[in-house]
Amino acid sequence: MAAAPASPWRESWRSFAANRGALAALGVFALIALAALLAPWLAPHDPVLQYRDHMLAPPMWADGGSRAFPLGTDELGRDMLSRLLWGGRISLGLGLASVLLSMLPGVLLGLVAAFHQHALAPVIMRVMDVMLALPSLLLAICVITVLGPGLANTAIAIAIGALPGFTRLARAAALAEIGRDYVTASRLAGAGTGRLMFAAVLPNCMAPLIVNASLSFSSAILSAAGLGFLGLGVQAPLAEWGTMLATARDYMERAGWVVTLPGLAILVSVLAVNLIGDGLRDALDPKLKRAA
Amino acid sequence: MSAGTALVDIRGLTVDFGSLRAVDGVDLRLEAGERLGIVGESGSGKSVTMLALMQLVGAPGVVRADKLEFLGRDLLELSARERRAVIGRDMAMVFQDALSALNPSYTVGAQIAEVLREHLGLRGAAARARVLELLELVEIPDAKRRADAYPHQLSGGMNQRVMIAMAIACSPRLLIADEPTTALDVTIQAQIMALLLRLSTEQGMGLVMITHDLAVVAELTQRVAVMYAGQLVEEGAVPALFDAPRHPYTEALLAAIPEHNRGAARLQALPGIVPGAHDRPAGCLLAPRCAYAVERCRAERPPLAAGVRCFLPRGEPKP
């Protein structure tokens, strides 16, 4: 006699774990997140402190490098390692903030649009269409133009860029669920719209939303870095990885590490999140749907 | 069995998918113009047997046979190019779900013309003329308009006729039909079967009809082969086999037909399920479910003898 089947969440975890790439990525991401969280204690120096005597010092494994600055210093003598660690806080924090800021209202709007097909949906979706007419980076640039640059505004700008995607996705997923019998049954049993939305329909839409959230996260890191690079995002002396690259360009030839390291940090983080997203997509979709 | 070159001569065909033996030592012979039915439930290996003959079994399937002859040539010894010259031309296959078996991006006319171009070198106006001829042959009305339609614009029955037209385009010696009517309405079923019968008798074309529906076999075929769990368990002429089945499985199949169960509260059915990849019995594959099984049945595999694979065929006096 077979044992009772595992819950869909357990099964999903098992299939996720079977994907070696995704599992490794999860490990790497956990390390990065940990490093970012513990930056204040791990960083050997203050990230904005300039050591005038040690400008453009190479990393410790190269000629002229020293243990004091393990990854070298930038053009203003600031320690690279410390800046990278603190930059991690900023990038991951921005990623998380913008995902939350776009996902929560976006999903809500999508659900409302699905449940009010005739009244509110056309208005909501038209507005989303306009927002989607611009590539998200350009939309973010628009918002920055109005609000001005800076850390908080960057999060808002990126969130606004990601919002329509969540709305569309939530609406499509909700519409698919609404057509199914269990929703009709619930409605006949007297469940109100609110209950239907959150207790019945939403849990069954989670799979694509979670996958989109992870891709949104990596996209946010890239957008934040792009905005920082253009001088429109996080402003110096804050150590956002993209912002670090903005001034690094002039030192490409003689101080390559100033260019290579922040970019590598972005690449590794984004890659890790994307691999996790891929793994989630493979693991979640069929499992959670079957459980409905 | 007449001497001379048979249309199809299969000996010891085995098809394995990893640890699953889908076809287990099947021998089958078909004469020119003969109509054979292959019956069995899902998973009996009836489709795979014919797919193996058509050389359509791909990785990870492995096909082995002592003999896989068509018109006297062993298909396993032909080069890929030689094989491709035979398939679709002298030997053709029609599949179950016609809509998904046709390419959605090309018109039905273009897909039929493709076969004509590939095997007969027909092009342009000549090809077009032949396409219309074929469509009329399979009784599609308004052939000119239909030839330029896409599969999704035609009904299931019409798509099936298109598939048949595609298959008979080069006047094949053998047509294999894999459950061609299962997805269709009963009235359309009857029409398609009548069409196949007519084509077979008019053109002297051999026909293999793969189905799980015994009524189809009774109406259409001259001989029938019954398959169970990858093995051929009984073979015989059509009215005779149904009047007096010899293998317990055939007997059970017939007993389960609704018409034979009038007035009963439940349909008769064999207990148990078909063996899968990991629980194939050492002896007769039906033994675990067979009401007449004795020790010998559980210990030894019965060989195919006089058209039946059983130590204790029904209707025969016990030794």
Place this chain on the structure above:
Amino acid sequence: MLQFLFKRLAALLPTLVGVTLVAFGLIRLVPGDPIEIMMGERGLDAQTHAEVAHRLGLDRPLWAQYLHYVNQLVHGDLGQSLVSHAPVADEFKVLFPATVELAGFALLLAIVLGLLLGLLASLKRGSWLDQGVMSLATIGYSIPVFWWGLILIMFFSVDLSWTPVAGRIAVEYDVPRVTGFMLVDTLLSGEPGAFGSAVSHLLLPGLVLGTSTLAVIARMTRSSMLEVLREDYVRTARAKGLSSTRVLVVHALRNALIPVLTVVGLQTGSLLAGAVLTETIFSWPGIGKWLIDAISRRDYPVVQAGILISALTFIAVNLGVDLLYGVVNPRMRSNH
């Protein structure tokens, strides 16, 4: 077909209106006095203030201003740059072809290489080739485009001196402007070596910009092919005795490309965004760099125009993809 086009355009109308509203509203949302912003000066005296307000139509009600703005747009008037005082439309006409050339080249590269790699990966599923291509693809769309550009410049331009560092053509060439597309103009000019110089300047930026799209197309092609190869009609094609090549290309690939088409449409958005970053790195004189410079110089009419044009381009490309999709996928067409 024409009917389909009109229906789509009609459906797009609200979106187009919305986009013009956004562009219109952009300047007015920026904190500060719009007149001072438009003039680029502060502390105007009351009389100049009123004069300018009247001249620019800023003393009229908002809806009237909006209609005036749309009217100007329809006549091709995008306003005047606050920095150069030249009509924005003129600057735009010079710069747009450069971006189109860059993005077009990047897209072409991405499609050709992406399809090829995706196809190969799908045919050799599970092999080293497949895993290698897919790993590279995942890295390809995870890499920040501006950093990728810097790295390639460091390697190819600085270390190896294989490719130039900036601009569209070497300084010594003076190519008369005919179409604005350097590849065309150099051929027309007949100057020896000019075409080659134009190509070598286009290579690296095009590669950098196209990498992410290449990766996405490769992945999409592979997964689409794998799905299609499982379809019944592929088996039917084999049952017809057709050659492997024909089955693959005529039957499988033809259908596998359909989802890839929609991806291409969406990717033009990221190409536009990527162009902004790529042009900045390679000092490529296109509208991306123009936009960014305008933002830092607070040249709001230019920003407004840049955003509007980007949105319109994106909408136009997606409309094109929609139409193409209807052609390529017969199931989308209405029944007889």
